[in-house]
Amino acid sequence: MRRATHLQLPSGGPRSNRSLRPLFDLSQRPSNHLQAGSRQLQPQSRSLHHHQLTSEVAAAAAAQIRAMSAMPASHGHSAACCNIPPIVSKGYKPKGSYEEIGGYKTYVTGPADATKAIVVVYDIFGYFDQTVQGADILAFSDDHQKYKVFMPDWFKGKPCPIEYYPPDTPEKQKALGEFFATFPPPKIAGYVPEYVDAVKAHSPSVSKLAMLGYCWGGKVVALTVKAPTNPFAAAAAAHPAMVDPADAEGLTVPFALLASKDEDVTAVKQFEEALKVPHHVETFADQIHGWMAARSDLTNDRVKEEYERGYKTLLEFFGKQL
Incomplete structure (x- = not known):
């Protein structure tokens, strides 16, 4: 069942133990778009040590990734705010x-004179057609507000190889654990403020920014x-x-x-209950972890429908809050 919340809710619910939930449904492999190299910014000194991911937690990610389940479709719609072009299933041209x-x-991507911007943090697979198409949707599809969208290559040209999935051998599990240890979300979160300074220098017309993250990137956003x-x-x-x-x-x-459908239901509920700011929390109950990014099978009509609705929901949210 789909549940949407637009207003601040009263607090409640106990804090859950921190756990690393499954990251991807691995039954299909996304089509790669581009992997681009880059050099790393020097992070400012920050106190994020209490969030640091250990190699043991990274290994736990590999162990839990296969915990997926099936669920019946749940249909829904959002109010029209945008004019999203037809979704391209294959061969998207950025x-x-x-x-x-x-x-x-x-x-x-987006108009050069845009006054608002969105910094997008991709998932662990890096740049893919589905994610790049999503960035273009965000940039151009709001009827009332266009955005400049920036999606940096935090992995410096070395995303998680798709060959690590499924992590069904000790070698793959070790490699996946090493990847998470190399790119823990707190480390990347520490680079973001300085990167935003560079974005503002690049695009002086931008006066207000939002941030969006997929999967691994969602944790970077939260931190x-x-x-x-x-x-x-x-x-x-x-x-x-x-x-x-x-x-x-x-x-x-x-x-x-x-x-x-693959996120921990209790954790999502408790996250919502802990929010004291305007928010929108919604579960797309028949979609897999990754349906708006690299894991999205856009040849499937139902996935395409919910991919589009997801981006409409984000545009409505940013249009109201940014």
Whole structure:
């Protein structure tokens, strides 16, 4: 059943133990778009140690990734705010280009004179057609507000190889654990404020920013906007990994969470209950973890329908809150 919440709710519910939830449905492999190299920014000194992911937790990600389940379809709709073009199932041609910003190869799309921007954090697979198409949808599809969208290559050209999936051998599990240890969300979150400074220098017309993350990127978003150095006015996470109600406590900007059937139901509920800011929390109950990014099978009509609705929901949220 789909559940949407647009208004702030009263607090309640105990804090859950932190756990690393399944990250992807691995029954299909997405089509790769592009992997781009870049060099790393020097992070500012920040106190994120209490969030640090250990290699043991990273290994737990591999162990839990296969915990997927089937669920009947649940149909729904959102109010029209946008004019999303027909979704391209295969062979998508990007509308933007790749530029270097702040030392990172970055996919940039949207009008040059846009006054609002969205920084997108991809999933662990990096750049894919589905994710790039999503960035273009965000940039151009709102009838009332266009956005400049920036999607940096945090992995510096070395995303998680699809060959690691499924993690059904000790070698794959070890490799996956090493990947998470190399790119823990707290580490990446520490780079974001300086990257945003580079975005503002690149696009002086931008006066207000939002942040969006998919899967692994959803955790990066949660940590970034909770930190004292947060530069964003609104944020969202689509099928986020490692949902932790503690990340919702103390948030000061509007937040949207679009969950799939694979996120922990209790964690999502407790995250929502802990929010004290305007928010939208919704579960797309028949969609897999990753349906708005690299895992999206856009040749499936139902997936395509919910992919489009997910982006409409995000545009409605950002249009209202940004």
